[in-house]
Amino acid sequence: MLLLYCVFTQTMVAQHVEAPKQSGRLDSIQHLQEVTVTSRQPSRTIATSQTMQGADLQALSTTSVADALKYFAGVLIKDYGGLGGLKTINVRSLGAQHVGIYVDGIRVTNAQNGTVDLGKFSLSSMESVSLYNANKLDQCQSASEYASGATVYLRTRRPTKDSLSVQLRRASFSTWMAKANAQFEWKGWSGFIDGEYTDSRGDYPFRYHSEFEDTVGRRANSDIRYGRIEGALFKGGFSSHIYYYDSERGCPGGIVRRLSDKYVNVGREWDRDFFVQASYEQEFLEHHRVKVNAKYTNEYLRYCTDYPENQNTARVDNHYRQQDGYGAACYAYEPWSWLTLSTSYDIRYSKLWADLKKFDNVFRLDQKQVIAAQANWHGLQGAVSMLHQHYHDFTFAHVGAADPLDRWTPAVSASYTWQGLTLRAWYKKIFRAPTLNDLYYTQVGNRNLKPEYTKQWNLGAEYHYDSRHWNVSVQADVYQNKIENRIVCLPLKGTYTWSMMNYGYTFCRGLNATAQGRYHMGPWQFSLLTSLTWQRDVNRTDPDDEDTYDKPICYSPTLSSGITAIVGWRTVQFTTSYLYVGERMWSYADPDDVLMPYHNIDMKLTYTHHIGKTAVGACLEVCDVLDEQYEHIPRYPMPGRNYKLTLTLGI
Secondary structure (H helix, E strand, O other): OHHHHHHHHHHHHHHOOOOOOOOOOOOOOOOOOOOOOOOOOOOOOOOOEEEEEHHHHHHOOOOEHHHHHOOOOOEEEEEOOOOOOOEEEEEOOOOHHHEEEEEOOEEEOOOOOOOOOHHHOEOOOEEEEEEEOOOOOOOOOOHHHHOOOEEEEEEEOOOOOOEEEEEEEEEOOOEEEEEEEEEEEEOOEEEEEEEEEEEEOOOOEEEEEOOOOEEEEEOOOOOEEEEEEEEEEEEOOEEEEEEEEEEEEEOOOOOOOOOOOOOOOOOEEEEEEEEEEEEEEEEEOOOEEEEEEEEEEEEEEEEEOOOOOOOOOOOOEEEEEEEEEEEEEEEEEEEEOOEEEEEEEEEEEEEEEEOOOOOOOEEEEEEEEEEEEEEEEOOEEEEEEEEEEEEEEEEOOOOOOOOOEEEEEEEEEEEEEEOOEEEEEEEEEEEEOOOHHHHHOOOOOOOOOOOEEEEEEEEEEEEEEEOOOEEEEEEEEEEEEEEEOOEEEEOOOOOOOOEEEEOOEEEEEEEEEEEEEEEEEOOEEEEEEEEEEEEEEEEOOOOOOOOOOOOEOOOOOOEEEEEEEEEEEOOEEEEEEEEEEOOEEOOOOOOOOEEOOEEEEEEEEEEEEEEOOEEEEEEEEEEOOOOOOOEOOOOOEOOOOEEEEEEEEEO
């Protein structure tokens, strides 16, 4: 309506413009300037969500998506050491397999082990990173988006003009990086191509101190070399994405009894990941909307420890290949302005091949259907959904595949908004199916595993305030999670022979809180982003087991928090980030087996100078300013203080 009003007003003004009094000229043509009106759709605060986007996202001292997510409330990032270490996300102690990762609305999958390495995704092409603890509520979304305990959405940047930027980086531990990004816009089409190459020796120094040892050394076999190239194409409701990642990295292992540099734990890993995806969404007849998704994924992994200098007892050289085909069709109908009804059907076909002894090819057919309703009436919002999941595996083994899995699970949400205040509540029951590794891995897999169920309850409040110079947002949620039939790996057949089994019942209650404030006046801009997590995640499996019952779950801190402050003046920007993670237990064998709390401070200074249409920038980053020695996993020390210098040229 505002756009029509602007055009109508300018037209009326044009009609009253007096034509030049020239003989023989009957009329004059008035050229009106184009008027473009944009608006931001209000966020659907019925779900518990956190988002980092735009300048705030690029201001962080980060290189991968995992580095950005660690500042969100309720998030624990597991990093297995080394610059190329695997990085997984755990949200509210649900486990990495309960978190869905989505790129432009389509899930990144791994049928083999159910986890996604977030270190493979760069922030350079991202417009926003969002975390949802309940379902993201769009009018038209796939059934897969309802099938996780928590979801991470990575939205790539939609270009608005032609541009080209090149980055060169020199960092500590013999690290080099080159990156290029090209964006274009032509006749309604837009897209980008983003490429990166990184090489690092990764030989950072560390100090490991405990009651029985005090080791000073330098990390060995922690090198990484990777190349990544991706591109995207957009027009209207159509979006597509293509991605390729190729890497070779060292797997340094733990520093067990490392009293000198003579101990070398040699393992190498090669990855080649490729996917191509497309999505199209269209509204027709005013009240109807359809959306279709399609994706193909091909992944290759080689893991080798068969080296003469390797002191491990197990020497292997294994190769794995995964192929995945996915399709989805979604339909939404809006009979009234306050009600939306939707349904979706997803189908996914996965194949896993490995050259392990006594391992057969495995095929999985995964089907999901959902029916959902959303209502928004005078500030009162509600949503309800019922999700159906069906899994059917096929093998050529004599033992046969696991039994088909067929389940229905519900989710209910409600909220009320009055002025800037929103009160919300939601409940969600969901499960994760055993992965192909859980079921079929040689000598470890268990074909009789049951799905791992989670039940989540949440009560929360959110407040927004906007003025000419201020923007403030505060939210807090209390939650309770119950997980039944946890899938764990235990040594049931001896010390060196482990097996997958359903064991355990865990109970978690906690509090997540975030606060964001932004202030701008003239050339000055200030931002303050904070997060706080308090939770108690305990084992309630066996009341007769005094050593484990009601004891904290391993790797689950009671308290964690983060603060990010950003100060900008014209083309200069300074960012400092502080992260605190409390004490974590990592073994039930000894109550004193804990990972000590740690504080991490990062700083970043950026300067950009414009010469005509060319921008030249320099960025200096100092990570772990206090050089604090800490670990996410015991005996996998993280890098201490390190530096990054980045030069950027953009046109």
